[in-house]
Amino acid sequence: MYVAVKGGERAIDNAHAWLAEERRGDPNVAELSVAQIREQLKLAVNRVMAEGSLCDPDLAALAIKQARGDLIEAIFLIRAYRTTLPRFGATAPVDTAQMACDRRISATFKDAPGGQVLGPTFDYTHRLLDFQLAADGEVPDAPVAPPREEATPHITGFLNQEGLIQSEPESDETPPDLTREPLELPAGRPLRLQNLTRGDEGFILGMAYSTQRGYARNHAFVGELRIGTCVLELELPELGFAVEIGEVELTECETMNQFAGSKTEPPQFTRGYGLVFGQSERKAISMALVDRALRWKELGEDDMGAPAQDEEFVLYHSDNIQATGFLEHIKLPHYVDFQAELELVRRLRREAMSSGHQEAAE
Amino acid sequence: MSEYNFAYLDEQTKRMIRRAILKGLAVPGYQVPFASREMPMPYGWGTGGVQVTAATLVPSDTLKVIDQGADDTTNAVSIRKFFERTAGVETTEKTAHASIIQTRHRIPEESLTEDQVLVFQVPIPEPLRFLEPSEVETRKMHSLEEYGLMHVKLYEDISRHGHIATSYAYPVKVEGRYVMDPSPIPKFDNPKLGDMAAIQLFGAGREQRIYALPPYTQVVSLDFEDHPFEASKADHACALCGAEHSYLDEVIVDDSGKRMFVCSDTDFCESRRAAGHVGEQAA
Numbered sequence: 001m002y003v004a005v006k007g008g009e010r011a012i013d014n015a016h017a018w019l020a021e022e023r024r025g026d027p028n029v030a031e032l033s034v035a036q037i038r039e040q041l042k043l044a045v046n047r048v049m050a051e052g053s054l055c056d057p058d059l060a061a062l063a064i065k066q067a068r069g070d071l072i073e074a075i076f077l078i079r080a081y082r083t084t085l086p087r088f089g090a091t092a093p094v095d096t097a098q099m100a101c102d103r104r105i106s107a108t109f110k111d112a113p114g115g116q117v118l119g120p121t122f123d124y125t126h127r128l129l130d131f132q133l134a135a136d137g138e139v140p141d142a143p144v145a146p147p148r149e150e151a152t153p154h155i156t157g158f159l160n161q162e163g164l165i166q167s168e169p170e171s172d173e174t175p176p177d178l179t180r181e182p183l184e185l186p187a188g189r190p191l192r193l194q195n196l197t198r199g200d201e202g203f204i205l206g207m208a209y210s211t212q213r214g215y216a217r218n219h220a221f222v223g224e225l226r227i228g229t230c231v232l233e234l235e236l237p238e239l240g241f242a243v244e245i246g247e248v249e250l251t252e253c254e255t256m257n258q259f260a261g262s263k264t265e266p267p268q269f270t271r272g273y274g275l276v277f278g279q280s281e282r283k284a285i286s287m288a289l290v291d292r293a294l295r296w297k298e299l300g301e302d303d304m305g306a307p308a309q310d311e312e313f314v315l316y317h318s319d320n321i322q323a324t325g326f327l328e329h330i331k332l333p334h335y336v337d338f339q340a341e342l343e344l345v346r347r348l349r350r351e352a353m354s355s356g357h358q359e360a361a362e
Numbered sequence: 363m364s365e366y367n368f369a370y371l372d373e374q375t376k377r378m379i380r381r382a383i384l385k386g387l388a389v390p391g392y393q394v395p396f397a398s399r400e401m402p403m404p405y406g407w408g409t410g411g412v413q414v415t416a417a418t419l420v421p422s423d424t425l426k427v428i429d430q431g432a433d434d435t436t437n438a439v440s441i442r443k444f445f446e447r448t449a450g451v452e453t454t455e456k457t458a459h460a461s462i463i464q465t466r467h468r469i470p471e472e473s474l475t476e477d478q479v480l481v482f483q484v485p486i487p488e489p490l491r492f493l494e495p496s497e498v499e500t501r502k503m504h505s506l507e508e509y510g511l512m513h514v515k516l517y518e519d520i521s522r523h524g525h526i527a528t529s530y531a532y533p534v535k536v537e538g539r540y541v542m543d544p545s546p547i548p549k550f551d552n553p554k555l556g557d558m559a560a561i562q563l564f565g566a567g568r569e570q571r572i573y574a575l576p577p578y579t580q581v582v583s584l585d586f587e588d589h590p591f592e593a594s595k596a597d598h599a600c601a602l603c604g605a606e607h608s609y610l611d612e613v614i615v616d617d618s619g620k621r622m623f624v625c626s627d628t629d630f631c632e633s634r635r636a637a638g639h640v641g642e643q644a645a
Contacts, residue, residue: 333430336430
């Protein structure tokens with residue numbers, strides 16, 4: 001009569017087999033290739049790379065396929081793989097001023113050197129379902145212009161010339177790495193930025209949105225948003241100089257925020273910064289807003305008690321792999337704890353009822 | 363799985379974890395921050411315990427993994443399989459045969475020996491977390507030995523319910539210094555923590571903390587003189603093996619909601635039955 005919880009092992013094997021079958025779906029429908037995902041679901045691939053903290057479009061595409069399109073699951077696969085990779089070096093800091101831009105817009109100046117380049121954006125599409133795509137996804141060639149040869153200067157650079165925007169302290173210090181050291185607070189800005197760039201897009205978006213709606217409001221202008229490829233250089237000790245080892249697609253967002261000035265600083269604009277792998281605009285802008293909100297202390301602003309200002313709150317809850325793991329673990333067995341609670345509640349009820357009876361009798 | 367190092371983690375990472383373990387053993391009950399790695403199982407499913415086990419295992423070890431006291435709960439099976447694949451160590455369900463036991467939510471009924479290591483999976487290592495959500499604040503409270511808040515909480519329980527209304531993850535004080543979360547074991551298991559012959563290691567992966575109890579450490583469950591700590595369990599004997607002093611699971615056995623009570627420690631229960639002990643409902 002007592003059915004023991006035996007057979008866990010067989011249950012797991014069978015569940016995995018079923019999962020594999022579900023992943024494949026109807027075998028009469030052609031199987032997705034990793035290359036198709038990489039090329040045609042590129043924004044999903046970008047998100048998996050950004051939050052997985054690993055720049056490898058093929059692995060990210062494979063993870064998406066294996067995860068049946070569940071991006072957080074795909075990010076998890078990438079993170080778990082990343083753990084096992086040895087570190088053989090660190091590249092020189094990427095110079096985003098040298099970015100070959102596919103897209104570069106400024107919301108603060110109508111025109112600037114380098115121009116406004118829309119690039120491949122959804123921004124001005126009408127969100128009408130394109131039923132044509134259901135039948136045939138072939139597209140005519142897009143018009144091509146000669147690429148800009150010279151580097152595109154940063155918009156904030158122009159404000160800097162007038163001293164209108166706060167300049168950041170320069171430092172050659174190696175930034176900390178929260179994938180190698182435990183997160184300890186208070187965190188400096190580099191560590192916060194690392195946390196934000198690999199944080200959950202939805203969480204960072206929600207935090208950023210809350211600042212726009214008045215929880216630590218600090219109106220942000222998108223001074224510049226640029227997307228393009230940057231060269232990666234690695235210093236080789238044997239050679240004594242840096243060599244190009246590849247390139248990486250990045251989205252960078254710099255915001256300009258109001259600042260009233262303080263006792264030591266005249267009124268000037270301040271910055272928020274976002275940098276994310278791939279074309280990840282929403283994330284980069286969100287990151288910049290949250291970065292700015294978290295800087296209240298160093299800029300001498302008031303603590304409004306807003307969630308986006310609370311470094312511990314933001315940094316401890318941004319990671320979707322941590323969050324989803326802990327959230328979903330509550331479906332694991334908790335018989336033992338629940339049993340202990342059951343006994344306690346029964347006892348408390350017994351005592352409450354008997355004392356209730358006593359009172360009624362008195 | 364030959365492309366992975368013994369027990370999955372690379373040697374540098376294991377060394378980092380071992381340093382944290384040693385520090386934890388040197389300062390019993392103190393939560394040592396460590397650079398927890400992403401493991402191939404989700405946070406919250408035992409990544410801390412898995413990392414501690416991975417850093418502790420050597421090829422000659424025999425590993426036992428239990429969840430809720432049982433060897434065959436799904437997550438215990440999954441973790442045991444993980445180490446079978448990545449470390450190739452021998453595994454066992456026999457408590458006495460294991461050199462390392464990774465556990466979630468229980469301490470085995472059978473006394474452990476000096477040759478054994480017990481590894482706990484810990485979800486929230488901070489005993490003060492639900493009284494004070496900020497890590498910055500709770501670390502300060504530990505360093506100042508400022509545990510008044512915890513006593514107030516326990517006192518409020520007594521004034522409201524007549525009892526301390528904590529039935530698992532019941533806080534303890536280690537060697538008169540650190541207040542420690544024993545992981546969500548039922549408070550029935552708390553008395554086993556103190557003066558134990560085996561090494562007890564606690565790993566919290568997501569929260570990036572390791573702490574430890576060296577053998578024969580003094581561990582006291584928090585209480586008051588007039589409300590002494592009491593280890594409690596269901597007031598029954600095991601229906602299968604008749605044990606009267608083991609922790610019991612309650613199982614609903616039919617549509618009318620009839621219950622039976624059985625040992626949560628499956629190895630303990632099976633050994634007793636093999637030795638001829640018979641409970642009320644043993645088939």
